Amino acid sequence: METSTQTQSTAVHSHTNDVHIHEHEHHHHQSFISKYIFSLDHKTIGKQYLITAIFMAIVGMSLSLLMRAQLGWPGEQFSFIGKLLGKFAEGGIIKPEYYYALVTLHGTIMVFFVLTGGLSGTFFNLLIPLQIGTRDMASPLLNALSYWFFFASSCVMLSSFFVMAGPASGGWTIYPPLSALPEATPGSGTGMTLWLVSMSLFIASGLMGGINYISTVINMRTKGMSLWKMPLTVWSFFITAILGVLSFPVLFSGAIMLVFDRSFGTSFFLPDGLVVADKLLNHSGGSPILWQHLFWFLGHPEVYIVLLPAMGMVSEILSVNARKPIFGYKAMVYAIMAIGFLSFIVWAHHMFQSGMNPFLGSVFVFTTLLIAIPSAVKTFNWLTTLYRSNIIFTPAMLYALGFVSLFITGGITGIFLGNAAVDIQLHDTYFVVAHFHLVMGAASFFGLFAGVYHWFPKMFSKMMNNTLGKWHFWLTIISLYCVFFPMHYMGMAGVPRRYYAFTEYEWTSMFTDLNRFISIWALIGGAAQVLLIFNFFWSMFKGKPATANPWKANTLEWTTPIKPVHGNWPGEIPEVHRWPYDYSKPGHEEDYIPQHIPYSETGSSNRKGDY
Amino acid sequence: MNLSLFNNNGFTLAQTSQRKSAIRFSIWIFMATVTMLFAAFTSALIVRQGQGNWDLFRFPAIFNFSTIFIVFSSVTMQWAYLSFQKQKTKEVWMAAGITLFAGLVFAFSQISGWNTLYDSGIKLSGNASHSFLFLISGAHLLHLIGGVVLLIFFIVRFSVTPSFSDKITIYSCTVIWHFLTALWVYLFLFLKYYCAA
Numbered sequence: 046m047e048t049s050t051q052t053q054s055t056a057v058h059s060h061t062n063d064v065h066i067h068e069h070e071h072h073h074h075q076s077f078i079s080k081y082i083f084s085l086d087h088k089t090i091g092k093q094y095l096i097t098a099i100f101m102a103i104v105g106m107s108l109s110l111l112m113r114a115q116l117g118w119p120g121e122q123f124s125f126i127g128k129l130l131g132k133f134a135e136g137g138i139i140k141p142e143y144y145y146a147l148v149t150l151h152g153t154i155m156v157f158f159v160l161t162g163g164l165s166g167t168f169f170n171l172l173i174p175l176q177i178g179t180r181d182m183a184s185p186l187l188n189a190l191s192y193w194f195f196f197a198s199s200c201v202m203l204s205s206f207f208v209m210a211g212p213a214s215g216g217w218t219i220y221p222p223l224s225a226l227p228e229a230t231p232g233s234g235t236g237m238t239l240w241l242v243s244m245s246l247f248i249a250s251g252l253m254g255g256i257n258y259i260s261t262v263i264n265m266r267t268k269g270m271s272l273w274k275m276p277l278t279v280w281s282f283f284i285t286a287i288l289g290v291l292s293f294p295v296l297f298s299g300a301i302m303l304v305f306d307r308s309f310g311t312s313f314f315l316p317d318g319l320v321v322a323d324k325l326l327n328h329s330g331g332s333p334i335l336w337q338h339l340f341w342f343l344g345h346p347e348v349y350i351v352l353l354p355a356m357g358m359v360s361e362i363l364s365v366n367a368r369k370p371i372f373g374y375k376a377m378v379y380a381i382m383a384i385g386f387l388s389f390i391v392w393a394h395h396m397f398q399s400g401m402n403p404f405l406g407s408v409f410v411f412t413t414l415l416i417a418i419p420s421a422v423k424t425f426n427w428l429t430t431l432y433r434s435n436i437i438f439t440p441a442m443l444y445a446l447g448f449v450s451l452f453i454t455g456g457i458t459g460i461f462l463g464n465a466a467v468d469i470q471l472h473d474t475y476f477v478v479a480h481f482h483l484v485m486g487a488a489s490f491f492g493l494f495a496g497v498y499h500w501f502p503k504m505f506s507k508m509m510n511n512t513l514g515k516w517h518f519w520l521t522i523i524s525l526y527c528v529f530f531p532m533h534y535m536g537m538a539g540v541p542r543r544y545y546a547f548t549e550y551e552w553t554s555m556f557t558d559l560n561r562f563i564s565i566w567a568l569i570g571g572a573a574q575v576l577l578i579f580n581f582f583w584s585m586f587k588g589k590p591a592t593a594n595p596w597k598a599n600t601l602e603w604t605t606p607i608k609p610v611h612g613n614w615p616g617e618i619p620e621v622h623r624w625p626y627d628y629s630k631p632g633h634e635e636d637y638i639p640q641h642i643p644y645s646e647t648g649s650s651n652r653k654g655d656y
Numbered sequence: 657m658n659l660s661l662f663n664n665n666g667f668t669l670a671q672t673s674q675r676k677s678a679i680r681f682s683i684w685i686f687m688a689t690v691t692m693l694f695a696a697f698t699s700a701l702i703v704r705q706g707q708g709n710w711d712l713f714r715f716p717a718i719f720n721f722s723t724i725f726i727v728f729s730s731v732t733m734q735w736a737y738l739s740f741q742k743q744k745t746k747e748v749w750m751a752a753g754i755t756l757f758a759g760l761v762f763a764f765s766q767i768s769g770w771n772t773l774y775d776s777g778i779k780l781s782g783n784a785s786h787s788f789l790f791l792i793s794g795a796h797l798l799h800l801i802g803g804v805v806l807l808i809f810f811i812v813r814f815s816v817t818p819s820f821s822d823k824i825t826i827y828s829c830t831v832i833w834h835f836l837t838a839l840w841v842y843l844f845l846f847l848k849y850y851c852a853a
Contacts, residue, residue, distance in 0.1 A: 183678035256685045264678035294689045298696035305791065310781030313704070330709035330784050335700055342696070 085185035088609050090192050091170035092504055095497070098163020099578065101199055105154035108147045110571050115139050117564025119546040119557075133211060141545040142231050145214035148543055149232070152217030153202065153240070157247055160351040160489045162195050165289075168354060168496050169258050169282045171504065175602035176279050178267025178619060180612040183260040187253050194250035201243035205236045213240040216543065218340055221314035221333045225306040228321050237307070241300055248293045248300075255293075258286035267601070269621035273378075274640065276600050276625040277371060280378050281357025284385040285350050292346035292389070299339035306331070334399055341392035348485045349388040353381060355492020356423060356452075359445040361625075362499050363427055365598045366442035367434035368636050370626035373426040380419035380426075387416045397465045398472045406465040413463035420456055424449065439596070440514025444495035447522045448488050454526075455484025458533065473543075476536025479529045487525050494521075494577070501581075502595050506607050507588030510580050517576040524570030528563050535559065599625045599639045623655075676824065683828045687835050690799060694839060697795065698846055701788045705850055711783035712853040716772040722765035723844050726800075729758030730837040737830040743820045752811050755833070759804045766797050785851045792847065796840055803832050 084090060111130075114123060120138060127137035134140060139147070170188065174181055182188045205212035214232030215223035219240065227234045262283045266275075275283075302313040306328075314336045315328035364371040371377060393401060393409040427449050436442065458480040461467050471477065494517075501509045535556050540547065547553035547560065594603040601621070605613050619641035627638040633650035644651050704710075736751035770790065773779075780790045810825045 179674070183675060183682060252689055256682050256689070259685050260678045260682040264681055265674050290685060290689050291692050294692040295696040298693050298700065301795070302700065302791065305780075305787065311787040311791075312781075312784060313700070313787060330707075332704060332707055335703050338703060339696060339700060 083189065085181070085189050086611055087170045087174050087181050087185065087188060088504070088613075090188055091167050093192050094163060094166030094170060094195065095504075097196060097199060098159050098167060099581070101154050101158040101163065103574075103578070104203065105151055105159055106571055106574065108151040108154070110567060111139060112144065112147050112151065113564040113567040115144060115545065116547070117561040117567075119548050142214060143211055144545045145216075145230075145543070146212045146232050146236070149214050149216050149219075149240075150202070150205070150212050153213075153244075155486065156217060156347065156351065157244070158195075158199055158202065160486070160493070161251070161289075161347070162199075162247065164351065164354055164489060164493050164496075165282070165285065166192065166195060166254065167493075168278070168358065168500070169254070169286070171500060172278055172602065173258055173261055173282055174265070175503070175605060175613060176276050176600050177262060177265065177270055178601050178621065179261065179265035180614075180618070182257050183265055184257055188257050191250045191253035191257065194246050194253065198243045198246035198250060201239055201246060205239040205243075208235045208239065210234050210236060212236040218337075218344065219303070220340075221303065221306065221331075221336050222316075222319055225303055225314050225336075226319070226321060226326070227307055241304060241307075244300060245297070248297045251289050251293050255286045255290040258282060259290065262286075267618045267621055273375070274621055274624050276357075277360040277374070277377055277381075278354075278357040278600075281353045281360075281381050284381050285353045285357075288346045288350050288353070288385050288388060292343040292350070295339055296343035299336060299343075302339075303336070334396070334401070337396050337399055338392070341395045342389075344395060345392040346385075346388040348481070349384055351489045352485055352492075353384065355448060355489045355495075356381070358492050358496045358499070359448045360423075360427070360430075361598075361600070362441050362445040362495050363430050363449075364626055364628060365499075365596050366437045366439055366445070367431055368437070368628045369430055369434045370628055371426065372429040372432075373422070374624065374626060376422055377426055380422040383419035384416060387412060387419070391416065394463055394465075394468075397468045403465065410463060410465050414460065416463075417456075417460060420452075424453060424456075438515075439498065440509070440511060440518055441495045441499035441596075443515065443518040444491045444498065447518065448491040448495065450522070451483050451488040451491060451525070454530075455480055455482070455488060459484060470539065471536060473541055474536035475532040475540050475542055478542045479532035479536060482529050482532075483525075487529070494518075497577075497581070499596065500602075501584065501588075502591035502607075503602055503605075503609075505585045505588070506591050506609070507584050507586075508591050508595065509584040509588060513576050513580040517573055517580065520573035520576070521570060524566045524573060527566035528570060531559050531563055594639075597635075597637050599627060599637055601640055604639065604641055679824055680827065683831055687832070690835075690839070693795070694792070694843065697788075697792050698843070701792070701846075701850060704784050704788070709784070711785050712851060713773075713778050713786065714776070715848060715852045716769045718765050718769045718772065719844065722762050722769065723841065725758050725765065726762045726837050726840050729755050729762065730834050732758060733830050733833040737826055740820065740823070740826045745818055748814065752807065752814070756804065756807050756811065759800065759807065759833075763797060763800060763804070766793060769793075789847055789851055792843055796836070796843055799839075800836050803829070803836050806832065 080086075081089065084093075111126065114121075114126060115138075122137035123134075124137045126134050126139060130139065130143065133143040133146075170182070210231040212232055213219065213224070213236040214230055215237070219237070223229045223233055224237055227237065262275075262279060302311070305311040306313050306315055310327070312328040312331035314333050315326070315331040316333065317329045319326045319328060360371055360377060391409060391413045393405065394413045397406050397409075431446075458476065462471055462477060462480055498509055498514055501507070536542075538552070538556070540553055540556060544553075547556060591607055593607050596603075601619060604619050606615060620643075621640045622643045623638065623640055625640050627633075629636045630638060630647075630650045633647060638647055638650070644655055732751050732755045736748055736755060739747035739751055770793075773786075773789070778786045778789075780787055806825075807829050810829050813822075813825065
């Protein structure tokens with residue numbers, strides 16, 4: 046038995062060697078275009094995603110600052126805003142219709158283009174092949190196509206800023222009838238059409254990517270890399286990809302029906318008796334609630350599509366910089382699976398106040414609160430990983446710690462919002478805005494930042510500047526809390542979200558000062574991002590050269606050459622012998638043992654049951 | 657398959673067996689996404705039907721005919737697949753040809769079914785039950801056309817180089833074809849149950 050496995054493994058090795066020689070002959074002459082632009086290499090595609098996402102994030106953040114300018118100083122004339130937005134902000138005051146376009150596009154860009162496309166696209170592409178030990182994705186071409194669809198979809202979404210009537214303005218959830226009737230609002234016309242075209246391209250991109258990620262993780266792992274030896278990053282990416290593949294088609298079905306309502310006279314989402322411009326419409330019998338069901342069946346898994354990869358990266362970074370094994374590795378994996386599963390059966394908690402049957406609501410309260418269990422398991426395990434560890438405060442580690450903080454703060458309010466009764470007061474208020482920005486927006490951004498600081502050396506063979514990174518972290522987390530913490534109070538008082546101004550009523554205008562406070566911190570937080578952008582591009586060219594394994598981490602990506610090569614490993618792909626979290630193992634002279642080190646070389650630290 | 661879609665980036669030989677199983681696996685994930693799409697359509701139909709104002713109408717007889725035809729085409733597709741396994745060139749040709757023909761007959765009978773419906777005043781923009789019928793059968797037909805294109809691709813390749821080394825194209829053709837057949841049988845029974853008078 047043993048001999049046969051040995052022969053087999055030798056056979057595999059000599060085979061990959063042959064292949065490698067063959068590859069070398071192929072790959073010396075790559076033109077600039079095939080190397081950097083229409084590249085099929087997963088590492089380059091990951092970087093393309095990252096750069097696109099950085100650009101989209103700058104746009105998305107600028108939109109939020111424009112909104113904060115209006116909310117902090119309502120009616121104030123900002124001449125530069127007037128110059129920037131032209132007829133949408135005559136005299137430097139943003140028009141109410143355009144404010145809704147800002148809300149819509151900020152949400153759409155941040156949720157889909159930065160935290161889904163950007164976060165997943167970057168790190169799934171970079172890390173899945175490197176951490177499971179394969180030379181590339183299952184289908185490199187499909188992978189490149191996925192990026193170019195994403196790029197096209199970003200361009201279409203941005204182009205909607207330049208149409209006469211302005212971009213879509215019905216909110217990122219594009220509820221009908223505003224989204225289904227082209228004549229309903231200025232943004233419901235061409236802007237909405239572009240939104241739908243862009244999102245269709247985005248879904249196509251996401252599905253191509255998702256199929257590839259799942260198939261790669263299942264089929265392309267190196268020898269010895271059993272599922273239970275995969276880093277938590279890969280586990281979370283894998284489950285996230287499954288969520289995407291199962292939920293995005295549902296959004297697509299809704300989008301198709303919406304297109305039919307808009308263009309072919311159907312009434313899927315349009316009820317009787319709608320009057321637009323004094324004209325009674327022909328539509329009859331449709332249900333706007335049906336759209337909400339279809340949208341949120343994607344929408345809720347979507348928030349975990351955004352959050353789970355961040356959780357995976359944070360688990361990895363916490364363990365590396367705490368120099369301790371992650372606490373409860375298997376529990377972490379089961380928690381990811383549980384969150385993934387539960388995310389499909391909670392969607393109606395976004396619709397408690399939509400007129401839904403209250404009994405149905407109570408079922409969704411129950412499933413929603415269940416999510417607290419795996420979330421608490423994860424939080425407990427992060428804290429116990431940190432307990433009595435010697436933390437190394439790299440910028441990535443700071444962001445990982447910040448993630449845990451934001452996840453707790455924002456997650457707790459989810460328990461309030463998950464109750465249908467409490468939701469009567471809290472729904473559609475700033476409490477919701479505070480909740481999801483902390484737990485999903487900011488937390489996932491922290492995962493993204495942590496990932497960028499941690500894997501920058503792997504992407505660009507350079508180190509980022511630590512001091513700038515720390516300044517960036519502290520300014521960001523302080524301003525985040527100053528922006529979103531006060532919003533809870535406004536929400537509890539009943540201040541509604543998505544309003545253009547709060548000057549009309551006394552009970553809302555009493556928050557004018559608080560709104561200004563929030564806006565000032567939003568500006569500080571926004572300005573702090575310049576540090577990251579500068580650090581990122583400056584380090585890419587002028588950063589200190591990276592070492593092979595700068596964080597002394599165990600995962601396979603750090604066994605690749607510092608200068609990335611096509612095919613990832615110049616020789617054989619390393620074989621995996623152990624789990625990725627052998628940090629500070631008693632008896633070993635160093636405080637880490639990479640995954641490819643066989644037990645035969647670590648006699649001093651081996652324990653019963655290790656092999 | 658030597659389809660450039662899956663064999664490029666210089667890794668023509670690298671991890672070949674891994675990559676082959678990855679491609680087979682990808683096809684199944686793809687079918688899962690299509691399943692979710694139609695699950696969404698059909699559950700939307702159930703939700704909408706539950707709200708009333710739902711018209712029941714007579715199904716044109718040609719839909720029965722098209723259903724029989726697509727089931728038949730699945731049998732001949734399986735025949736083509738088995739003949740490919742046994743390396744019988746002539747049978748592969750015949751079976752794949754019949755399948756292609758049956759697939760096209762299915763497509764035309766669906767379209768003619770829509771025509772019959774339009775003639776009797778059942779229109780896309782009518783009652784929601786009408787809209788759903790056109791939407792769902794139309795979405796299925798688009799997927800079937802995708803399957804037909806894949807089958808044509810196989811037939812053209814097989815006629816240029818009649819080799820039996822590439823098993824994945826015929827495999828994906830067959831699996832997807834059976835899937836679309838099963839999907840239509842489900843959709844047909846479902847639509848009959850909810851929409852037919």
